[in-house]
Amino acid sequence: MxxxxxxxxxxxxxxxxxxxxxxxxxxxxxxxxxxxxxxxxxxxxxxxxxxxxxxxxxxxxxxxxxxxxxxxxxxxxxxxxxxxxxxxxxxxxxxxxxxxxxxxxxxxxxxxxxxxxxxxxxxxxxxxxxxxxxxxxxxxxxxxxxxxxxxxxxxxxxxxxxxxxALKPRLPQSMVLLENQYQPLDKEQLAVYDEAMLKYYESRPVKAPFTVKKVKGWSEHIQDHLQRSILPEMLEYLNKQGYANK
Ligand SMILES: Cc1cc2nc3c(=O)[nH]c(=O)nc-3n(C[C@H](O)[C@H](O)[C@H](O)COP(=O)(O)O)c2cc1C
The missing domain is CATH 3.40.109.10 (NADH Oxidase)
Structure with a gap:
């Protein structure tokens, strides 16, 4: 390599x-x-x-x-x-x-x-x-x-x-690199990845500023973080800065 x-x-x-x-x-x-x-x-x-x-x-x-x-x-x-x-x-x-x-x-x-x-x-x-x-x-x-x-x-x-x-595990190639056409979500592969992320979080030391160890699968992480990522003021801000008005 x-x-x-x-x-x-x-x-x-x-x-x-x-x-x-x-x-x-x-x-x-x-x-x-x-x-x-x-x-x-x-x-x-x-x-x-x-x-x-x-x-x-x-x-x-x-x-x-x-x-x-x-x-x-x-x-x-x-x-x-x-x-x-x-x-x-x-x-x-x-x-x-x-x-x-x-x-x-x-x-x-x-x-x-x-x-x-x-x-x-x-x-x-x-x-x-x-x-x-x-x-x-x-x-x-x-x-x-x-x-x-x-x-x-x-x-x-x-x-x-x-x-x-430690390296943070990523989704497997089969779920990300799709050949020729879009593929439906492979729930079996997702469960395997959830397990890998669970193990990763279990073995990761807790570091400041965090006091609680985050232990969850990736699906749970998505549940939490998708909602948290929404910034309701963003569209108005972008428009004010001259972006995305049209
Ligand atoms: C656009 C973008 C924004 C990010 N914002 C933050 C952030 O605000 N704080 C933080 O600690 N990490 C942030 N990250 C790092 C991600 O959490 C990190 O890349 C992801 O968890 C994968 O971990 P790794 O980079 O160690 O492989 C960000 C990453 C990207 C690509």
């Missing part, structure tokens, strides 16, 4: 870091990897906001539902879909169509993943923060985001402290 595959096959989110900063070389290498990511029609509709000010980082951490690693990480970058730049270049094009939400979201996600992969390739660790959407109006104000810019995901990067977390 080559080094790239080895790295990708062994990904785990890292939420615990030493207090050492990254070197400028490491940071530049991560940025360069992210910035070279494929981009829909080369629109390059992404901006990354790097939060370096400690007071601002604390406020951002609080808005992202108090996830402590946001403050502890050497770097915290927020990947935003940014059509403000494109709009200034081509002001006559109506960019309030939902298609631009899809384009910006996908481009930002791809860039963010390349940043994390680049960091991991240098022995660093990181975790994405979807929590940037938890208080999206307040966060957008705090970061001075103009119209046509929306924060989609944060990325903590740091030097891992402690043991590498």
């Amino acid at each position: 080559n080094n790239t595959l080895e790295l990708l096959h062994n990904h785990t989110s890292v939420r615990s870091y030493t207090n050492q900063p990254l070197t400028e070389e490491q940071r530049d290498a991560i940025f360069k990897a992210a910035n070279q990511t494929s981009s829909f029609s080369l629109l390059q509709a992404v901006s990354i906001i790097r939060i370096t000010d400690p007071d601002l980082r604390k406020k951002v951490m609080q808005l992202c539902v108090n996830q402590p690693y946001i403050e502890e990480a050497a770097e915290f970058w927020i990947f935003c879909s940014d059509f403000n730049r494109n709009h200034q270049i081509a002001p006559d094009v109506d960019i309030e169509y939902i298609e631009f939400l899809l384009i910006g979201s996908l481009d930002a996600g791809l860039m963010a993943q390349n940043a994390l992969t680049a960091a991991e390739s240098m022995g660093l660790g990181g975790v994405f923060i979807g929590g940037v959407k938890a208080n999206i109006n307040e966060l957008s104000e705090l970061l001075n985001l103009p119209k046509y810019v929306i924060p989609l995901v944060g990325l903590c990067i740091g030097i891992p402290s402690g043991d590498k977390p």
Whole structure:
């Protein structure tokens, strides 16, 4: 197996870091990897906001539902879909169509993943923060985001402290890689995966800030998290920022 595959096959989110900063070389290498990511029609509709000010980082951490690693990480970058730049270049094009939400979201996600992969390739660790959407109006104000810019995901990067977390099991290939046509949900395979996740959670040590050990199958996890993922203010927020009005 080559080094790239080895790295990708062994990904785990890292939420615990030493207090050492990254070197400028490491940071530049991560940025360069992210910035070279494929981009829909080369629109390059992404901006990354790097939060370096400690007071601002604390406020951002609080808005992202108090996830402590946001403050502890050497770097915290927020990947935003940014059509403000494109709009200034081509002001006559109506960019309030939902298609631009899809384009910006996908481009930002791809860039963010390349940043994390680049960091991991240098022995660093990181975790994405979807929590940037938890208080999206307040966060957008705090970061001075103009119209046509929306924060989609944060990325903590740091030097891992402690043991590498165990690999989190994923759905089996038969349920994810479907051949030629969509396939109905395979409940037997799902039960096998639920059992694997149960075992994973049973063996996982409880770490701060969590005090209760989460032990459940994946189906139960979906039951809990689908509902929790709904942010009722999102549509209004997107419309205000000039996204998805059409
Ligand atoms: C878009 C996105 C948002 C995420 N948001 C958070 C978050 O806010 N907090 C967190 O601790 N982990 C977050 N994660 C990490 C996931 O929980 C993690 O990737 C998943 O549980 C699988 O674990 P693994 O990455 O260790 O394999 C996020 C991941 C993605 C892709």
